[in-house]
Amino acid sequence: MSTNPALPLAVDFRPYVPEGYRPGIGIIGIGNIVKSSHLPAYEKFGIPVAAVYDANQAATEGVVEKFGVGRVASSLEDLLEDPAIEVVDIATFPSARIPLVRQALAAGKHVLSQKPFALDVPTAQSLIDEADRRALKLAVNQNGRWSPPWRTATRLIEGGAIGEIVSVTHVLDSSFRWTIGTHFEKIPHWAIYDYAVHWIDITRCWMGERTPASVRAHDYRTPNQPPESLTPWGLVIEITYEDGANAVIRGTGGEPLTQPEGHPFFVTGTEGRIRGSVLNTDFVELQRESATVSYALEGRWFPEGFAGTMGELLSAIQEDREPSNSARHNLRSLEVTLAACEPADQDGAPVMLPLARQPAASATQPSR
Ligand SMILES: NC(=O)c1ccc[n+]([C@@H]2O[C@H](COP(=O)([O-])OP(=O)(O)OC[C@H]3O[C@@H](n4cnc5c(N)ncnc54)[C@H](O)[C@@H]3O)[C@@H](O)[C@H]2O)c1
Numbered sequence: 501m502s503t504n505p506a507l508p509l510a511v512d513f514r515p516y517v518p519e520g521y522r523p524g525i526g527i528i529g530i531g532n533i534v535k536s537s538h539l540p541a542y543e544k545f546g547i548p549v550a551a552v553y554d555a556n557q558a559a560t561e562g563v564v565e566k567f568g569v570g571r572v573a574s575s576l577e578d579l580l581e582d583p584a585i586e587v588v589d590i591a592t593f594p595s596a597r598i599p600l601v602r603q604a605l606a607a608g609k610h611v612l613s614q615k616p617f618a619l620d621v622p623t624a625q626s627l628i629d630e631a632d633r634r635a636l637k638l639a640v641n642q643n644g645r646w647s648p649p650w651r652t653a654t655r656l657i658e659g660g661a662i663g664e665i666v667s668v669t670h671v672l673d674s675s676f677r678w679t680i681g682t683h684f685e686k687i688p689h690w691a692i693y694d695y696a697v698h699w700i701d702i703t704r705c706w707m708g709e710r711t712p713a714s715v716r717a718h719d720y721r722t723p724n725q726p727p728e729s730l731t732p733w734g735l736v737i738e739i740t741y742e743d744g745a746n747a748v749i750r751g752t753g754g755e756p757l758t759q760p761e762g763h764p765f766f767v768t769g770t771e772g773r774i775r776g777s778v779l780n781t782d783f784v785e786l787q788r789e790s791a792t793v794s795y796a797l798e799g800r801w802f803p804e805g806f807a808g809t810m811g812e813l814l815s816a817i818q819e820d821r822e823p824s825n826s827a828r829h830n831l832r833s834l835e836v837t838l839a840a841c842e843p844a845d846q847d848g849a850p851v852m853l854p855l856a857r858q859p860a861a862s863a864t865q866p867s868r
């Protein structure tokens with residue numbers, strides 16, 4: 501006999517931006533993702549951007565006119581010393597981002613950092629400590645948490661709709677052809693470190709306080725991968741938890757068969773199951789006993805999810821609490837992601853957690 505709460509027929513999955521609190525926001529690093537997602541989401545949800553700055557001035561061309569940004573700052577200092585700016589959104593790659601996060605915190609600003617949060621756990625922890633010392637909020641832009649199907653699943657899981665989680669399964673049934681010739685190909689274990697980090701992070705959210713015990717991962721060139729592509733497209737990541745729960749993330753290297761590409765997921769619990777898919781194939785449903793509920797969704801991960809991460813940071817500042825997407829909460833996702841990159845270097849031998857807390861010796865990341 502089920503002890504479940506009543507079957508929820510509707511779930512509030514939308515990003516929330518607090519009423520009556522619109523601090524000045526500055527954005528550093530006006531690259532592809534800012535122009536395609538941060539700025540459109542902020543414009544749609546009424547989050548005004550006071551100033552932007554990019555080391556490459558050309559990158560900021562047109563954003564004032566197109567997105568109603570207040571101004572283009574003439575230098576990093578110009579943006580960080582602007583008293584009207586309370587929150588700084590930093591969207592460079594991690595190697596350039598770490599010193600920028602430190603500088604923004606030193607200037608007394610709350611920070612939203614793009615993902616992956618850092619190149620190693622000790623550096624990530626030092627940034628968290630720095631924010632704590634200054635009583636500032638430090639959040640990570642894991643915007644997938646606000647993709648409508650995943651957000652719905654998170655709410656259902658938190659409400660006990662499927663009981664205790666037994667397993668999580670994600671399939672990245674997607675072609676990575678779009679990475680050819682991009683800076684992403686220069687990132688070691690790109691598909692795990694830079695891409696699957698979103699899938700590792702949402703799994704971390706669903707698994708809650710369960711402790712991951714070991715990670716086993718493998719990335720490989722798929723047989724159908726064109727020779728000109730430089731980064732492996734296939735991947736398998738398995739995360740085992742101390743209580744026996746288990747999560748698997750599988751990248752199929754699907755090429756050229758995926759139209760539209762799909763990223764299905766299954767969360768199996770002691771009392772039910774959630775099935776869904778993200779990215780161009782959005783749906784989510786809850787199955788329990790003989791009943792199935794399909795949830796109506798609107799919006800997408802890109803760009804609406806980007807209002808979710810910023811909205812949560814603004815809410816946390818307004819309510820003086822830790823944001824749910826805090827760097828502290830994201831640290832476990834980062835740790836599992838980095839752990840998954842290790843066995844990928846060692847023929848899939850499992851890595852026990854927690855990782856030895858040493859700074860990465862030679863992480864090579866594009867410094868763009
Ligand atoms: N879902 C997501 O949230 C998502 C999606 C794509 C990319 N990303 C992440 O966003 C980050 C940026 O990716 P992108 O594709 O936009 O890269 P990009 O290269 O297009 O943009 C980075 C920008 O940062 C600028 N920059 C570099 N160093 C700087 C510095 N010291 N000061 C000021 N500006 C500086 C560059 O000139 C460039 O315009 C990466 O960490 C990537 O993983 C996240």
